[in-house]
Amino acid sequence: MVKKIAGVLGATGSVGQRFILLLNEHPDFELKYLGASKRSSGKKYSDAVNWKQTDLLPDFAKDIIVSECDPAYFKGCDVVFSGLDADYAGEIESSFKDNGFAVVSNAKNHRREENVPLIVPIVNIDHLDILPKHDKKGFIVCISNCSTAGLVAPLKPLVEKFGPIDALSTVTMQAISGAGFSPGVPGIDILDNIIPYIGGEEDKMEWETKKILGSISQDQSHIKLLTDDEIKVSAQCNRVAVTDGHTECIALRFQNRPAPSVDQVKQALEEYVCDAYKLGCHSAPKQTIHLLEQNDRPQPRLDRNRDNGYGVSVGRVREDPLLDYKMVVLSHNTVIGAAGAGILIAECLLAKNLI
Amino acid sequence: MVKKIAGVLGATGSVGQRFILLLNEHPDFELKYLGASKRSSGKKYSDAVNWKQTDLLPDFAKDIIVSECDPAYFKGCDVVFSGLDADYAGEIESSFKDNGFAVVSNAKNHRREENVPLIVPIVNIDHLDILPKHDKKGFIVCISNCSTAGLVAPLKPLVEKFGPIDALSTVTMQAISGAGFSPGVPGIDILDNIIPYIGGEEDKMEWETKKILGSISQDQSHIKLLTDDEIKVSAQCNRVAVTDGHTECIALRFQNRPAPSVDQVKQALEEYVCDAYKLGCHSAPKQTIHLLEQNDRPQPRLDRNRDNGYGVSVGRVREDPLLDYKMVVLSHNTVIGAAGAGILIAECLLAKNLI
Amino acid sequence: MVKKIAGVLGATGSVGQRFILLLNEHPDFELKYLGASKRSSGKKYSDAVNWKQTDLLPDFAKDIIVSECDPAYFKGCDVVFSGLDADYAGEIESSFKDNGFAVVSNAKNHRREENVPLIVPIVNIDHLDILPKHDKKGFIVCISNCSTAGLVAPLKPLVEKFGPIDALSTVTMQAISGAGFSPGVPGIDILDNIIPYIGGEEDKMEWETKKILGSISQDQSHIKLLTDDEIKVSAQCNRVAVTDGHTECIALRFQNRPAPSVDQVKQALEEYVCDAYKLGCHSAPKQTIHLLEQNDRPQPRLDRNRDNGYGVSVGRVREDPLLDYKMVVLSHNTVIGAAGAGILIAECLLAKNLI
């Protein structure tokens, strides 16, 4: 099979660096184009980047000449991954879309547009079906916020099996890698400390959940959100001294009575197989949700890399005095919550003949 | 004024060490007796203890000869502070009580006895009124669990002003100092990690809240708990990489409709003055609840020492999509949540002529 | 006694904030002037600053109107503390000096000028004697680099007693608070990590040691450095996950043979009383060097606050197979290594009638 040609926008940033790592020796994609700011353009990537990953900069990327983030430089590119900052993503991604490119973006700018699918690729890749098929019209697909990804992963099988969830709360303990590194979270703010606030995050989680759990409109043109009457969502977000892996303490109530039993809930989580895996996508997790029975798990350091970070771990499923159930969810924020999700989304786009 | 004579049980442990620090140059108490295990008894305290506090071992305590935890060795002692492990506390504390001693205990063993007040001294020192007066009958007063202390502190003024709270959830992020040090939380378990479980803690929080917010029986003989119908409490407890200071993300609903406004809630928190301060107790916080308006506060490293750790900080008071309000609470677990609470309780006992 | 009038330059930065804290209720100084960048000038200090200290912003400072760092705005100021960044400190401090002010600076810019004393106030306040007396000629005194302060503290009594040290090595493990907070050390760089490099630090330590251990020229006009022949100094600097307190593993060789015994070395350290204390300076440590005999001390979290951070802790004094002795030194980098040193220097200036 001929590999699809890929490009990365915002290639020197933290999300961009991870796109590059994940595209190294990828069976479906060949990374040819790297876009960054004017300051970096014209340089070899290895000269432009301050590489800060635990894996070495792959050889294939070292000599790619960085260009500006202009569609003119990305000729023939089948898919463009955007790790751009929100300050630039809105306009640049639109210009790529308008020029016929398929854009998979980690930025928040276009997430709320009704004809832009907001995708957690282990949850709702059916939403990709609203995208234009068989022609050269460009489109944008958005990756969800990192903490939303972990939240909705266990909800999907539960809603499928037991019907709507009408109340949902989450308190997050989020890793610092999610904040990028220029400057990200200052060390003095996070060592021996917690920051009980992440700007905009709670609102994103509460809103995005309603879109991701929403449905396709009858005319297949857009996504219909769950309404505030259908589901109430409350999020409280904290930054903690963890490098990678977002932990969430969630509680939920089903609309239907009687609620399923705790064993039914666990079984549904464990048996869930995401559509991306059924489609045979390369990065899709074999086990979407790892149900852990030890009472002190999941833990970020021990469990964040299940299925290369594409699997989500759920533990401590138990009854809740207020709602129906509470549980602890762990997801790898830079994999299923950011760049990794983008790669898997692109694999799904390919499997669905959308690129 | 003649100082009251004090003793400490479990003097070499982490709670015992803090009792000793807090009794250094205390205006009301003179520490004369130190009890520990057989292994330590007969030794000078400075030889028996592996001192691990940030403040130096006070000179006055160095030469006290450690005895076993037997009432026979504590003659003339007006108040006995117990930092004993739960393995030993039950029986030893009972024997002190039976021998006429006033015991202030940090252990969990006697907390559920209906004639034992369970006290957070900035919240419910009125519960001390069930204790026997003017005679030599001994009694036990229990300090609450550390995470319960932070939870109930802001509830007290809210209930006083706006009536009952009927639903309450908390997700805690607890410091490691609460786990003591033999061995406490292993470093490899907490560095770059979260442990989403603390044995017994959630149950304690859910139960203790109902006792602390409960009321004195008509015959003044015991504490009546709030019932499960009166208040539903859900707790999820996590251990995080913080040395001192428990952070809690709480949400609550008032029984009465309409609920108070957010400004009324804030005002009630800020204006609250605890009874211990009104009684003039030495350690009572001038400002019981520090209401913080910056959106990223309270933070444990920055805010845990308000009013020497006896004040509780509350921030991010805002409406909650599920219940009425959510907020972040920070309390110093070794002060208002453990040894410090014990000292302030004893000060209250003295002010109330109970010792 | 009438208090001297003080000002702070760079008042909104991390060093500036600590100057303000230390000047709160200071017996010798009254802080009246705060200088910062154009952006802050004209604002009340509480509006201009992003306060990030564990102690609250003192009331007295809240309403001071911040001015630009121009001598015209500091009329009548007896001493000016500079927490300016090196980018601005050079020129601004010179202009204050030229206008007759006494400047105590934490910046590196003027440290190498031969008529500028470079002072660790528990080590070499005799060097202040080169400053102009009894007239209104301005001067600059420089605070040493934070890691240099800890290094030279134990050397002083050893050189006094046993003669010159001719070889000295140090490997530092430095706290992140020393890096300020805009942005300082990124969290992702320091959590579960070490950064084995601090720009310029090793060179500073190697050079500054030679000036601080140097002597006053015969004409009392400048400081004569130790030469490379007199002392060889090797420094390796690391940033570690510690909030406050620099730990250094040092080794040293005396020039004179036979070298003193290990007990003599310990005794010299323990008996050392710094001149600032002899002069009765308010902040001077009662015990300059805390000699610790437990084999696992000093530790930054437990020992950094000895004598309010003005005392230096030394442990593990033992023979070294290469040089004569090795030991571990701990100093509080923001107290004796930065703002705190500045305050104590000013107290010494006052005691010596230099302001």
Add this chain to the structure above:
Amino acid sequence: MVKKIAGVLGATGSVGQRFILLLNEHPDFELKYLGASKRSSGKKYSDAVNWKQTDLLPDFAKDIIVSECDPAYFKGCDVVFSGLDADYAGEIESSFKDNGFAVVSNAKNHRREENVPLIVPIVNIDHLDILPKHDKKGFIVCISNCSTAGLVAPLKPLVEKFGPIDALSTVTMQAISGAGFSPGVPGIDILDNIIPYIGGEEDKMEWETKKILGSISQDQSHIKLLTDDEIKVSAQCNRVAVTDGHTECIALRFQNRPAPSVDQVKQALEEYVCDAYKLGCHSAPKQTIHLLEQNDRPQPRLDRNRDNGYGVSVGRVREDPLLDYKMVVLSHNTVIGAAGAGILIAECLLAKNLI
């Protein structure tokens, strides 16, 4: 090829767990026997172990029945890996040796015996040549102390090229995983802290270096240590808040004058290929020493996994004012410093027909 049969002693401990992980799908060895304490014997391994690795317990090991550490239960075993605590290792390992087994031990007990090779497998596998060949006489091979491994790795190529090193100093910053987990380093001791002491470690480093850099006696019967006259070694050891990876700041002096240039030193490090790699051993690093030129590297979080942890990273090679050169060395303490070294040693034994 038929795989050799392997056993693990101390299988439930932290080193034992890592042996099991590393033997999962190993091309040379098949793990059949697991030995542990009486308490665990008779249980399935998955029931006996508190598994605390970031990789899941391999399926193959789950159902192995744990036996006691008695040679009688290890019939037919070609190599026995010992992760036993020092309290038990001495006697048990001797009994295996006496019964004709090849033992590769991580314990310290037998390291100082002159006919026991002390091996860092990227440094001195020629020392294995003193072992008995072609018969069934058992033997013990010892893995070096974890911090010694990182220290001697860069020394080997330097000594080979430029002759003896006569002075060597190291200051270590060691990860907590090296301390095991029962209890290992307490969290409260390492968070926001450094422990400037590791019991016995400095002595081990100073002594083991002399054995590892020593030579085989003429009669090939034992290892001759370097004498104190030949090399002076000084070690200072610290425990820091890092999960994995020991960082060392080392300095060294060559005996021969003139010393090689810094470029010659770097070239020797970079060109070094360890014997284990030349022998084709499966786990041997392709690049033994990763020479890093960025001034802030190596860093444990970023660099500890080079060549799966079998490669050692060296950075900041520069001249030293006291000795000749200083540099920063990073090695993965649980791989090349412990269990991983054991596996590579066994591969070398196989390649040399010693098992």
